[in-house]
Amino acid sequence: MKQQLKETSDTDTDNHVVGPVSAPPVPSGACPVPEFSSALDTGVKLPRDVSGKDAVKALRRLGFTVTRQHGSHIRMSKGGLHVTVPNHRAILPKTLQNVLRQAGVTVEEFLGEL
Numbered sequence: 001m002k003q004q005l006k007e008t009s010d011t012d013t014d015n016h017v018v019g020p021v022s023a024p025p026v027p028s029g030a031c032p033v034p035e036f037s038s039a040l041d042t043g044v045k046l047p048r049d050v051s052g053k054d055a056v057k058a059l060r061r062l063g064f065t066v067t068r069q070h071g072s073h074i075r076m077s078k079g080g081l082h083v084t085v086p087n088h089r090a091i092l093p094k095t096l097q098n099v100l101r102q103a104g105v106t107v108e109e110f111l112g113e114l
């Protein structure tokens with residue numbers, strides 16, 4: 001009995017192989033998921049007290065220009081890069097990380113311009 005169970009443990013009732021499910025193949029021409037680099041990878045912690053005003057100043061020093069503002073969100077661009085910075089009293093670290101990732105700026109570069 002144990003031998004029979006062992007033989008059938010790798011298949012279900014319709015004789016389909018049961019095992020780990022792999023991700024479906026990415027179609028040709030599709031954009032792969034971008035690699036996310038975090039501040040933890042570099043060993044530098046993101047500051048918690050950066051305001052939107054400070055972030056805009058630092059990005060301006062890095063070559064970004066303000067293209068428009070809609071409410072409390074400031075749109076900045078540099079070449080083909082476009083970044084939206086929330087103009088809040090304090091930007092959450094995860095939000096700041098995403099702004100820097102979109103801008104193509106490292107945490108060290110950003111901190112150097114604060």
